[in-house]
Each structure stands twice: as structure tokens, then as C-alpha cells.
Amino acid sequence: MLYATTKISMCNAVIMAHNIRRLGTPPSIAIVILASVKLDSHPTSEWSAALDAANAVQVPVEPWTSSSLQGRSSVWWESLTKLRIFEERGYDKVVYLDADMWLHRNLDHLFMLKRNNDVNDDPHEPPPRSHQATLDQPKATSTDVDSSMLWAPRAYYISPQPFFASTLMVFTPSNARFRQLYDAVTQSTRQDYFDMDVLNDVWDPVTFLPSHYVVLNSELLNSPSLVFEFANASDRIAHTYAHHFSALPNGTYGKPWEVDRPVGHKWRTKRKAAPLFYQLFDMYLDANDRLCPWLQPRDVGRHPPQDS
Known part of the structure; x- marks a missing residue:
């Protein structure tokens, strides 16, 4: 899953989607781009064709603007829209990626992570192709806070630790967790309250992926x-x-x-x-x-x- 709030972030999401497919992720695994409804008036034939070529789906969502980020560059104004990835949309497990990265290796094995299990990845060998997985069938029931799991790499460049990065996350979506995140933002008086700060304040427990991810x-x-x-x-x-x-x-x-x-x-x-x-x-x-x-x-x- 990816997200986009501007035309440049949509471009980045398209690039990431194509890299995901280039690295071997099959069409049976959905690539979903949560896109601000403000982008609905912008799509062109080239835009649509690029999404189709990557078997990626654009899903409109309401943008989330936070007053704590208004003093920042415009790129940050609607960055909390990213937290909408945690809303339930019928998937048992989601692998999320920030689109301002360059992906080098296939990540399909992350769909195989189980509760309380660390990632099964020998850093010196790529995960076997048998670890590729398809998304589970859509859920019929809601996920509560206690059963919502999250795996993420450590933000090794931040002190003090432990502190996880929100650039790559594997999780079970939960409307209850999303409500916790929403409440944390709306009740906070902090300035520059970024998505990674919110997540580290709210989400527990977290299982750390190896830092080289x-x-x-x-x-x-x-x-x-x-x-x-x-x-x-x-x-x-x-x-x-x-x-x-x-x-x-x-x-x-x-x-x-x-x-x-x-x-x-x-x-x-x-x-x-x-x-x-x-x-x-x-x-x-x-x-x-x-x-x-x-x-x-x-x-x-x-x-x-x-x-x-």
C-alpha cells in the first residue's frame, strides 16, 4: 500500500508500484494507492495508463491536514493522510511503503509474518520464492486494538531508542487503532507532530524488522x-x-x-x-x-x- 496527496507524490507512488512489479510481486498481490480526493480532478490518460501497467489501484480518501504542520513545507501539510492506511479495507495484512524510497529487493515474504514472530530473513540470502504470498480473503469482522499487529524497522538515526520508522510497515489494519491515532493527533498540542511521532506514541507492541530493510x-x-x-x-x-x-x-x-x-x-x-x-x-x-x-x-x- 502507498499514499499520495499531490501530483508529485502520485508520480512517486507510480514509480514505486512499477518497481514492486519489476522485482517480482505478482498481480495476485494488490498494489493500492490511497490518493487524496483532491487528485480526482488531475488524472490524465498517461497517469491512468501508468497505474494500469503496474496493476495498481487508486482509492480516493479524504486528506488529513494538521495545524501542527502548517509552518512546514507544503509537502508536509497533508502528510497525516498516510495514517489512513490503518483503516480497514478488507485486507488481513498490509505491507506499506513510503514512495520517496528506491526499492532494491522483493518484499513479498513479509506477508508471511505471524503474530509474535520475527521476520524470517537471513540477511545474506534473499528470501526463497516460496515465501511469496497472496493477500488473504477480505475480513468479515473488525480488528480490535489488542489483535492489531505491526512490524517495522528501527529508526536507527533517532535517539533515544527504541523508536521505529514509518517508512516500511507490515500490519493488520484496525479501525480501533486508527481511532487511537486520530485521537492522539486531535488532542495533542505539540508542534511538528509527524506521522512517525504519532505512531511511536500510540502503537504497542511493535516487532522490529532488521535495520537493513x-x-x-x-x-x-x-x-x-x-x-x-x-x-x-x-x-x-x-x-x-x-x-x-x-x-x-x-x-x-x-x-x-x-x-x-x-x-x-x-x-x-x-x-x-x-x-x-x-x-x-x-x-x-x-x-x-x-x-x-x-x-x-x-x-x-x-x-x-x-x-x-
Whole structure:
């Protein structure tokens, strides 16, 4: 499951949906994009064709705007819409992905997770193809708070711990849990109360996925050294499931749609950066050009590539 509130986030969701299929997820596993009803007036033939090609379904939802995020960039204003993924829509288990990531490996084995079980994934071997699963039949009864489960990787870059990331989550949807999340937001007086903060305040228990499932792309800069349980950084990079875009080519915070490709398609590279850091930008921009022809410059807000 993915979500989108703007045309650029819909483009990102389309790119992610195509990557999911490219990595082997069969059509029998639904890809659902929860899209703000404000996007209903925007679809084009190219947009619809891109969704159809990935066997992805767009489901309209009401956007969720929070006053605590009004001082932030517009990209955050409706970001709590993401929490609607926890509403029940007939699925026993959902694998959710943030769309501003690049997916490297198949995740179908996550549908096999059971209550109180850790993920069965040897970090040095891809999960066997037999671990691919289809969604269970739609549920006839509602899921209460106690029976709603969640698995997620640790947000290793945040202190204090434990604190889980909301970039990749496996869970049983629950209207009761969603009501808890909704109440936590509406009753909070905190500023900058992001979805990850809300989830960590409300959801218990949580089972942690291995940290190499989602790694920040900034870890690929400046002589990568993050290894987790692996022998070295190269081994960790090879087994990472998804890199989450958090850094621009100059090392500052940003997203890949904010930067144009440099002249000649040659980035000014940092000497100690892993080559994959720049390859991720090329792969994203290639996919953006190919799958999102409906985007206009005003939708993207790109500026020239930022040098080191």
C-alpha cells in the first residue's frame, strides 16, 4: 500500500508500484494507492495508463491536514493522510511503503509474518520464492486494538531508542487503532507532530524488522561505514531492501525530484561516496521521465543540480 496527496507524490507512488512489479510481486498481490480526493480532478490518460501497467489501484480518501504542520513545507501539510492506511479495507495484512524510497529487493515474504514472530530473513540470502504470498480473503469482522499487529524497522538515526520508522510497515489494519491515532493527533498540542511521532506514541507492541530493510541514502556519502550485522559496508549495501531519499548530491536534506540532472548526466561526485548514491538519483530521474509525463515544472519545483 502507498499514499499520495499531490501530483508529485502520485508520480512517486507510480514509480514505486512499477518497481514492486519489476522485482517480482505478482498481480495476485494488490498494489493500492490511497490518493487524496483532491487528485480526482488531475488524472490524465498517461497517469491512468501508468497505474494500469503496474496493476495498481487508486482509492480516493479524504486528506488529513494538521495545524501542527502548517509552518512546514507544503509537502508536509497533508502528510497525516498516510495514517489512513490503518483503516480497514478488507485486507488481513498490509505491507506499506513510503514512495520517496528506491526499492532494491522483493518484499513479498513479509506477508508471511505471524503474530509474535520475527521476520524470517537471513540477511545474506534473499528470501526463497516460496515465501511469496497472496493477500488473504477480505475480513468479515473488525480488528480490535489488542489483535492489531505491526512490524517495522528501527529508526536507527533517532535517539533515544527504541523508536521505529514509518517508512516500511507490515500490519493488520484496525479501525480501533486508527481511532487511537486520530485521537492522539486531535488532542495533542505539540508542534511538528509527524506521522512517525504519532505512531511511536500510540502503537504497542511493535516487532522490529532488521535495520537493513530501510537505510537512508545519506549513509552512502562520506566513506559509507554503516554495517549493522554485516561484515562490511559493501555487504550491507548489497543486502539493503530500500534506500530512503534524505540527502541531495551536496549532502543537504532534500528529495530527488527537487534536482535536475547535471549537464552530460555527470554528477560532481564526492570522492568517498559510494557510486550507488548517484545511481539512485539517475534511476529515480529516469523513472520520473518515463512514467510521469503529466508532471509540469510547477508540480516538481526542481532547481539546478547542487554541487559538492
